[in-house]
Amino acid sequence: MKKSITLYQHNVHIGNLILVNEDYPIVRPFHPQLVPIGSSYAAVSLQRNAAALLSGAFHRIGADERIVPVSGFRPLSEQKQIYEDSLKENGRAFTEQYVALPDHSEHQTGLAIDLGENKDDIDFIRPDFPYEGICQEFRKHAADYGFIERYQEKKTDVTHIAHEPWHFRYVGCPHAALMAERDMALEEYIAWLKHFPYEGEHLFTGNDRYEMEIFYIPMTVPSSPQTAGIPRSVRIPLPKCTAYQVSGNNVDGCIVTLWHGRYAPASSTRRRAG
Ligand SMILES: [Zn+2]
Numbered sequence: 001m002k003k004s005i006t007l008y009q010h011n012v013h014i015g016n017l018i019l020v021n022e023d024y025p026i027v028r029p030f031h032p033q034l035v036p037i038g039s040s041y042a043a044v045s046l047q048r049n050a051a052a053l054l055s056g057a058f059h060r061i062g063a064d065e066r067i068v069p070v071s072g073f074r075p076l077s078e079q080k081q082i083y084e085d086s087l088k089e090n091g092r093a094f095t096e097q098y099v100a101l102p103d104h105s106e107h108q109t110g111l112a113i114d115l116g117e118n119k120d121d122i123d124f125i126r127p128d129f130p131y132e133g134i135c136q137e138f139r140k141h142a143a144d145y146g147f148i149e150r151y152q153e154k155k156t157d158v159t160h161i162a163h164e165p166w167h168f169r170y171v172g173c174p175h176a177a178l179m180a181e182r183d184m185a186l187e188e189y190i191a192w193l194k195h196f197p198y199e200g201e202h203l204f205t206g207n208d209r210y211e212m213e214i215f216y217i218p219m220t221v222p223s224s225p226q227t228a229g230i231p232r233s234v235r236i237p238l239p240k241c242t243a244y245q246v247s248g249n250n251v252d253g254c255i256v257t258l259w260h261g262r263y264a265p266a267s268s269t270r271r272r273a274g
Contacts, residue, residue: 015247
């Protein structure tokens with residue numbers, strides 16, 4: 001197991017928790033590892049973990065054939081095309097409400113997926129994904145698989161994106177569950193995590209298998225002639241853990257998640273030897 005981790009400025013802009021919105025665009029170089037979502041939807045891809053967990057969620061609720069992945073990863077060229085086509089077909093007001101500007105779309109991260117209820121005529125920009133039936137069943141289990149409903153009606157003041165019942169974002173576990181529990185949009189969650197800096201009190205959460213520890217590492221570099229062009233890096237000793245994951249927030253720092261295995265669940269009874 002590694003004894004320390006070194007984070008560089010580019011780490012701020014990659015990982016499951018990156019915030020991509022009107023204020024924070026994709027920062028290049030950005031090379032997500034993409035895979036198709038199952039064999040039936042080879043044209044729709046997501047980052048590897050997100051694709052695997054989406055398939056897992058579908059399997060759990062029996063959603064195959066009933067929910068269709070409509071749009072996943074989009075390269076910049078496709079986002080540009082969609083934006084321009086929508087301007088022509090739907091006008092500016094509609095487009096600004098429902099289509100993100102090129103480089104400001106979560107779809108370019110490979111972590112966002114638009115889902116539609118399977119029927120004959122599926123709208124590509126605004127697929128039906130009602131709050132009932134199999135679609136609602138997906139929502140109920142989404143957080144267990146690391147997904148959040150990203151643009152909720154009650155959060156339009158925070159996200160500045162109209163209500164999109166069909167758009168889900170992979171943020172990973174345990175973050176999706178924490179966001180759901182605390183009723184936070186990604187913008188709010190990223191801001192809240194700054195209350196748990198590496199050098200302060202960390203955030204703890206858990207399930208029956210793991211205790212998870214989360215903390216934030218600021219990576220802002222005060223710009224001055226002395227620091228210009230110097231890649232900022234931070235090296236921290238890695239606390240003892242079973243596994244760890246690092247993600248940038250795409251704003252000003254990185255979030256580290258540690259998993260501590262619970263080898264003796266509190267609920268189990270142990271027999272003393274002899
Ligand atoms: Zn979408």
